[in-house]
Amino acid sequence: MTAPAARRSAVESGDSFARRPRRRFDPSLLVIGPAVLFVLGLFVYPFVYGLALSFQPYGDNELNGPLGSYMAFFGDARERLSISNTLKLAVPATLIDVVLALPLAYRLRRPIPGQRVIAALFVIPMTLGTVLIAEGMLQFFGPAGWVNKTLLLIGVVHEPVQFLHNYLGTLISLLISDFPAVFLLLLGYASGIDPALDRAARTLGASWWQRTWRVTLPMMAPGVAVAAALSFVATFSVFPSAVLVGNPAGETRVIAFAAWQAAYEHFDYSEASAIAIVMGVIELALVAAALSLRAGGYRRLRAEAGR
Amino acid sequence: MSIAFRRSPARGRLDGGAGFVYAVVAVVLAVVGGILLSVVLDAFATSWFGGWLPDGYTDRWFRAAISDFEIPQILLATAFITLSVAVAGLILGVPAAYVLARRSFPGKGVLQLLLVLPLLVPPITYGIPLATMLYEFRIAGTAAGVIVANLVPALPLVVLLLTPFFEQIDPNLERAARTLGASPLSVFTRVLVPLAAPGVLAAALIVVVRTLALFELTFLVSGADSQTLVVALYYAAFAPGIRPSQQIDAMAVVYMATSLVLLIAALRFVNPTSMVFRVRR
Amino acid sequence: MSGTAADSPGGARREHPTPKLKSLRIRELTKWFADTAAVRGFDLEVAGGEFISLLGPSGCGKTTTLNCVAGLLEPDEGAIEIDGKDITRLAPEKRGFGMVFQNYALFPHLTIARNVGFGLEVRGIARDEIDRRTARALDLVQLGGLRSRYPGQLSGGQQQRVALARALVTEPPLILMDEPLSNLDAKLRLEMRLEIRRLHQSLGLTTLYVTHDQEEALSLSDRVVLMRDGVVEQAGTPEELYSQPRSLYVANFLGYRNLVPVQVGEIDGDVVRAATNGFRFTGTRRGALAVGGSAVATIRPKDVQVLASDPGRADTIGASIELAEFVGDGFEVSADAGSGQRFIARTVDRWSAGDRVSLRLPPERLLVFPTDR
Secondary structure (H helix, E strand, C coil): CCHHHHHHHHHHHHHHHHCCCCCCCCHHHHHHHHHHHHHHHHHHHHHHHHHHHHCCCCHHHHHHHHHHHHHHHHHCHHHHHHHHHHHHHHHHHHHHHHHHHHHHHHHCCCCCCCHHHHHHHHHHHHHHHHHHHHHHHHHHCCCCCHHHHHHHHHCCCCCCCCCCCCHHHHHHHHHHHHHHHHHHHHHHHHCCCCHHHHHHHHHCCCCHHHHHHHHHHHHHHHHHHHHHHHHHHHHHCCCHHHHHCCCCCCCCCCHHHHHHHHHHCCCCHHHHHHHHHHHHHHHHHHHHHHHHHHHHHHHHHCCCCCC | CCCCCCCCCCCCCCCHHHHHHHHHHHHHHHHHHHHHHHHHHHHCECCCCCCCCCCCECCHHHHHHHHHCCHHHHHHHHHHHHHHHHHHHHHHHHHHHHHHHHCCCCCHHHHHHHHHHHHHCCHHHHHHHHHHHHHHCCCCCCHHHHHHHHHHHHHHHHHHHHHHHHHCCCHHHHHHHHHCCCCHHHHHHHHHHHHHHHHHHHHHHHHHHHHHHCCHHHHHHCCCCCCCHHHHHHHHHHCCCCCCHHHHHHHHHHHHHHHHHHHHHHHCCCCHHHHCCCCCC | CCCCCCCCCCCCCCCCCCCCCCEEEEEEEEEEECCEEEEEEEEEEEECCCEEEEECCCCCCHHHHHHHHHCCCCCCEEEEEECCEECCCCCHHHCCCEEECCCCCCCCCCCHHHHHHHHHHCCCCCHHHHHHHHHHHHHHCCCHHHCCCCHHHCCHHHHHHHHHHHHHCCCCCCEEEECCCCCCCHHHHHHHHHHHHHHHHHCCCCEEEEECCHHHHHHHCCEEEEEECCEEEEEECHHHHHHCCCCHHHHHHCCCCEEEEEEEEEEECCEEEEEECCEEEEEEECCCCCCCCEEEEEECHHHCEEEECCCCCCCEEEEEEEEEEECCCCEEEEEECCCCCEEEEEECCCCCCCCEEEEECCCCCCEEEECCC
16 A cells, blocks of 8 residues: 555554553553653753753852853854854855755756766765765865866866855865755755646746746655755754864854864853754754744645646 | 656756756765765875875774874773664654554553754754763763763654654554454564664664764763764764874774764665654655 | 538537637647657647647646646647737737646635636726626526635636636637546546536537546537657547547547457458467458567457357357456446456356356447457
């Protein structure tokens, strides 16, 4: 049977198997307990713990009451700067990746030769992770590395471009690390669009541009929003690349780094928690927005006939 | 659908779309491939002072890295940690995935969201409060602490991967076994386990691969003996001591090789696109 | 000059508006996929106002042909002409045909009203005219009240009617339908069949309809084109195909379910005597047969007469009833005549398993064809 049918049948049958009068409940459900407890204890609780800690400022910050840590963070110009530093990295990285991945994913609704190989190859940078990419960039994008050599050879520049230990390096690292995930996510959405819709629009007289504007893009909009939100959440929390190929003392002093410094260099766990809470709030808000967009979008897009 | 054949669009519009795809793919692969290749070449280089290729080749940096960075110990620790995370993730996650696949109950949607939530929040965000907490409880700095910390994103991944997998196992198979006289335990061992084995194995592999690459959590929680390969690589690259790039790249190559071997093993079982958090339709 | 019954082939007996289309000509249409010809040498002339069905099993090329006419596929050889103008290479968005897809292909992100109005919108027609024509189209298919809903909120039958309205609202010269009823349940299918025919007549449409259901094709069409493996097996009015199938394949497709391989004994004009396994048949020759050669005799279940057992009677075959199935307006029985030969017959009489009967196969109904390729 098809997957959705199997799923429905599984749930329905499971229900009839496990169905008991409302008051008693199925003991086999307890089996899910340990997992739930684990997530509650080691994911939700640390946030609670951290939240509490953030309201117990250390040292001089105590003088400002429970909000002392927050005030120290938002009050200090350098600390505040970490937010804008991070945004200056995260927003362009997400935008560029989404804008680049979108036409790619759109075209790949119809298969092209070698696309499984391409998908597999995209998984490689994702698997290797940000640390290796950043570390490898030290060689490849270095002053004597192949990128600069090629640029000099072509004559685009007259001296090596400084790709490393600055904003550019971090941005490039983010772009490389983030792109495959965005692309695969969008591909999932794009391939879910019924190809008959494009055909129907053609027979109704819509030109390529009209079809893209009126049918394809609106249908991909929820997917794009989700991809952008999730991508932004990931790029916003950039850390190792900002250190290895960036300038953590200056322009790429990102908010994650500020949190780390507070905890591991200043041992101010309260401020570290405060910064982490700020990050968490921003990210959770975005995730919630993305999820609700997805749910809303799908409520309308679901149940196309014949699928 | 009545489609028996592949349909092509009416010609009149050149398929530049495919060309664009190949172009972008080529650029991405050139960059990533270039990065990886230059790392590998550098690791085998006697020195590389500015030419297109290294000045000469040797393997001595590997030997230096192995002793200097204590790579065998780190590999051991990494293996121990990642396998433990996978096993623990399976122990907690498989029953949860099964229940979510087969049962329906009030609050199920909320539970599913809760179980998946850690995957949606970047590790560094919850890592800092988590590390602080683990240090309070004195588990941080040990392998146990690293395992626990890495379990936080690993468990949701197991649940996310295995729930649809269990859903696709026909429940009638279990019912048939019951009507034929098998006890619930028998049904589990004789029917479910064999059917679930490939999926479970694949999930374990994916957890290992992702834990291997996961930097932030281990970085925040590990002690000297409980570093994984990726954290050791970071320290090597960032450490104040002046080390030749070749030695660091040698370590990077060890990391790459480990990672890619595991990835290839995983890809034999799994479609590449399910390695990303995939929003299901 | 308004179209009258005399003008339209197929013999519609009431007046309907002049069709917008004068003629559709498909010449020698051929389309290859890899090294198989999905359609080969397809010829068809359609006059304005006709309802033509392309009938056949999946893979016979009917959908490919339709897609070529729509412009969604480009033929490798052949030509398509509308009112004398060659449109073979014209892009689908410029052809202005209406098309109804098997899975309806309604835009899920648009309301019903905007779905129906889509073809008018992309043409830049004024908003109030779009609204007017959309409302009229929706009324035509009796869905006026649902204009603000979304496709996902509608039932299959309703979605199908929206798809119809969307194709009709632009008043196209030609409507193409790709198995539009196959996703509906039996009752709905019958209702919608009437709807489609009614709309075709009252709006003076010209329709090209693809289906694998012979009953649908026979009841809806002015002419039927039966296809097989990319070529036309027979084209003609429903009556022609039904009572004068030109080949064994057509006969079998249209309900001649009894097939008996035979040896040809004597040929006398159109009358054939043939035999197999000790059974003798007298039938009507269809196609070229050779004395002593192999052939296939075939007859419809409802033409097989099931009589009380009369072993002496020369022109019958003795058999015993195996199964009797009640089918509402009679019984369908399977009769075993021995030597592995079975016949399926329709009868109003009630028989039980084990009854001995005599089967009479009227020669004018028993068709003898050359063996199928």
